Amino acid sequence: MITLWGEGRGFRVSWLLEEMGLAYRLRDVDLLVGAENDPEFMAMNPAGFIPVLQDGEAVMVESIAIMEYLMARYGPTPLAVDPRDPTFHLYQQFLHLGEAGLAGFIFIAVMTRIVAPEADKDNWSTRESVKLFEARRRLVTRQLARTPYMAGEAFTAADISVTYALEFAKRSGFATLGEAEQAYVARTTAREGYRRAMQTCHATRGWVESLANP
Incomplete structure (x- = not known):
């Protein structure tokens, strides 16, 4: 198991x-x-x-x-996109961008806000992390102007990676999603796999419900 x-x-x-x-x-x-x-x-x-x-x-x-x-x-x-597929480079890029270029930077900002002393909460590193997130987020919005998913016409693991990052940033209060991003997240999170994962992950579901009912 x-x-x-x-x-x-x-x-x-x-x-x-x-x-x-x-x-x-x-x-x-x-x-x-x-x-x-x-x-x-x-x-x-x-x-x-x-x-x-x-x-x-x-x-x-x-x-x-x-x-x-x-x-x-x-x-x-x-x-997982086959390496011989012409969209493989997009799949690889966005699979890793979801963490290395998006969620990783927001995590720094979130942890600073939660655990840093009050005088250190608004520091250069936090502000720069959010700026870097926003810069790399432009790659997502540019791709959504071209295709419905990160690697083209089909949902892949790259969309799991990027959707998590966008939702994490939004729920943490560090990002407001644009129209294209909102439509994208609506598509990806409408999947049964997402819904089942949300039912399994009690802490995540509780966090989301707390934001909806403050």
Whole structure:
């Protein structure tokens, strides 16, 4: 049985698992309590961050690497574009941009707002992180002016990656989505795989519901 440790970016992995129809269990990890207080989790990832994927003897961290592993290990799947496909470069770019160019920068801003001392909450690094997110977000809006999904006409894992980042930024209050982005997110989140992942990921669902009912 595949075990997914932690939500957060782990939502991407849950969504992918649901899309692929793979059985798994979600093991909660509460980082607000402190990963160091969860010795079972720390034994899986002594660096203390989520998500972690446990698949038999294989243990992996980093959500995009986990997604690539699952698609390669349990594919083929239409969620991964064939390297010979002419849209493969777009698929690769946006699969990784969703974390390296989007969610990663917003994570810095979110963590600063949550844990930094009051005098340090509005600092240069936070402002620069949001600026970098906005600059790379232009690649998404440009692509949406050309095609309905990041790699062209079909939904792929790149859309899971980018949708997570856009929703994370919006829910955290660091971005307002434009019309094209709103329509895009509406398309991707209407999928049954997304809905099943949201039902499985209780912490994520609770966060979303709290924003809708403050």
